[in-house]
Amino acid sequence: MKIYSAPLQGFTEAVWRNIHSNIFGGIDGYFTPFIRYEHNEIRSKDIRDVERKNNAVQHLVPQIIAATPDEMRPLIALLENEGYNEVDINMGCSFPLQARKKRGAGILPYPSMVKELLKEVNSYSSIRFSVKMRLGWENKEEWRADLTPRSWTD
Numbered sequence: 243m244k245i246y247s248a249p250l251q252g253f254t255e256a257v258w259r260n261i262h263s264n265i266f267g268g269i270d271g272y273f274t275p276f277i278r279y280e281h282n283e284i285r286s287k288d289i290r291d292v293e294r295k296n297n298a299v300q301h302l303v304p305q306i307i308a309a310t311p312d313e314m315r316p317l318i319a320l321l322e323n324e325g326y327n328e329v330d331i332n333m334g335c336s337f338p339l340q341a342r343k344k345r346g347a348g349i350l351p352y353p354s355m356v357k358e359l360l361k362e363v364n365s366y367s368s369i370r371f372s373v374k375m376r377l378g379w380e381n382k383e384e385w386r387a388d389l390t391p392r393s394w395t396d
């Protein structure tokens with residue numbers, strides 16, 4: 243069994259992760275809290291949190307939150323540049339400030355946006371993507387909507 247450390251914005255940033263792994267250990271992978279692209283930039287605080295030089299844990303998976311491929315690209319560029327080959331996409335955050343911008347769980351009622359966003363991952367052959375998500379915004383069947391395997395590739 244693998245044990246992963248879940249991301250908690252405002253709690254599990256680099257300092258916590260480094261200290262936790264140093265003192266306790268036993269975690270197979272740490273996920274960073276999500277980073278986002280907003281007002282044409284990535285916050286320097288978020289950049290610091292994923293920079294390799296600030297992270298000592300063995301297996302770190304950065305998490306991003308985005309509503310569109312345009313918001314996603316600069317985040318992945320940063321992470322690619324830092325040498326990451328795994329990225330987690332947040333489709334679970336229900337925090338109103340993010341969700342009302344159709345990020346996190348806020349994208350789930352819009353299957354065509356989910357599709358556009360996830361089609362973008364095909365552009366990065368060296369990165370393995372995962373998705374942390376809720377089953378839906380309004381109901382637990384929402385995640386199934388329009389997401390047959392065929393729709394991912396057309």
Ligand SMILES: Cc1cc2nc3c(=O)[nH]c(=O)nc-3n(C[C@H](O)[C@H](O)[C@H](O)COP(=O)(O)O)c2cc1C
Binds near residue numbers: 248305334374
């Ligand atoms: C303060 C706070 C911040 C969180 N930040 C994130 C985040 O950045 N990314 C994420 O995927 N989940 C985030 N979560 C969700 C947690 O990772 C976790 O999935 C959720 O708390 C459910 O686990 P629990 O039942 O053990 O609390 C956050 C939760 C809390 C309470």
